[in-house]
Amino acid sequence: MNTEFKAPRGRRFTLRLRLTMTFASLVIGCGVILIAIVYLYMRFVPTYEFQAAIPLGGSPTPGRSTPAGTTALSSVSSIDGILTNVLVASFIALAVMAAVGAALGWYFAGRTLAPLADINDAAKRAASGTLDHRIVAVGPADEITRLSDTFNTMLGSLERSFAAHRRFAANASHELRTPLATTKTMIDVALADPEADTDELRVLAERVRVMNNANIDTVDALLDLAAADEVALVRGRIIPAETIRAVARRLAPDAETAQITLSVRGESAPLNANPVLIDRAIDNLIRNAIRYNHPGGYATVLVSSDDHGTHVTVSNTGAFVNPETVHQLAEPFVRGSGRSRVTGGGHGLGLPLVTVIAQAHGGTLTLTANPDGGLTALLHLPMM
Structure with a gap:
């Protein structure tokens, strides 16, 4: 205690x-x-x-002497x-x-x-x-x-950091162990069937490929998360509104495929920040809004600036999120429906990566559950 x-x-x-x-x-x-x-x-x-001086024709002047008996x-x-x-x-x-x-x-x-x-x-x-x-x-x-x-x-900061690292290691080991075990099982089943034909092996290869791609995405996200937390921050002049529109154009095909209406509104003042990391943060926020949504839904991005910095608000429709546990979405490997159990639908590292990038710039990421379902993410980047 x-x-x-x-x-x-x-x-x-x-x-x-x-x-x-x-x-x-x-x-x-x-x-x-x-x-x-x-x-x-x-x-x-x-x-x-002291010997007193003897005056002419007289006797010596008595000097101080030791008293009798002393x-x-x-x-x-x-x-x-x-x-x-x-x-x-x-x-x-x-x-x-x-x-x-x-x-x-x-x-x-x-x-x-x-x-x-x-x-x-x-x-x-x-x-x-x-x-x-x-x-x-x-x-x-x-x-x-x-x-x-x-x-x-x-000491408190170190205690929280080490606790987060332990949780991260446990979650990462579970996230990677499950698909690897699934891949091993599929291969073992195929090898145990001596009558497996070419079509069955092709189906197996496709499933293994999908599983392997998911593992690669998870490892890449882990590396991005570590790099964003440890790399020296190199700043440059950027205009967040332009970065947001560029990311929105890049992800427009994904939104169209998912039948999501993606819109961007607002302008922003120039900001002194790392352009690569800010691009990655915006990409993760918009990609998260598209992925955790439903057909016919929307994903809206609003950007504004004031004396305190730049504010990027990404709001989307989707499944209901518990307001009491919404903050857990910023932890690694947590998705809207809770702790991940199967692969697919994202690796659960997007919002944690945005949080690390925001903290590296002295900013914050605030998550709010929408009353009708979905999520609102507010990214604040202070003026530097």
């Missing part, structure tokens, strides 16, 4: 400023104590004995003696305060930087494959707290 904790926010000093103030206070405090020690030492420890720890009778005592006292006080300052600095620095140990522990767990651990960030909003929040965000 994930345990996330939001550190309290407030107008507090930053970590750097607090460390600076702490160490500055230690230095000032040590300096004050050092001055006090030197002063007390020079005031009470040595006995000052023993002086040291005696100073010259300027050199005073300086020597000051130097010794200063070194002694400096050594004491250096030790005290080091101990205090070690203690306060340890308390201040203690959260780094939690971050290190979380990093070790993440390196071992445990991504559900979160750092409990306690304290003011400083650099370490922000680092903890960022690290938690990274």
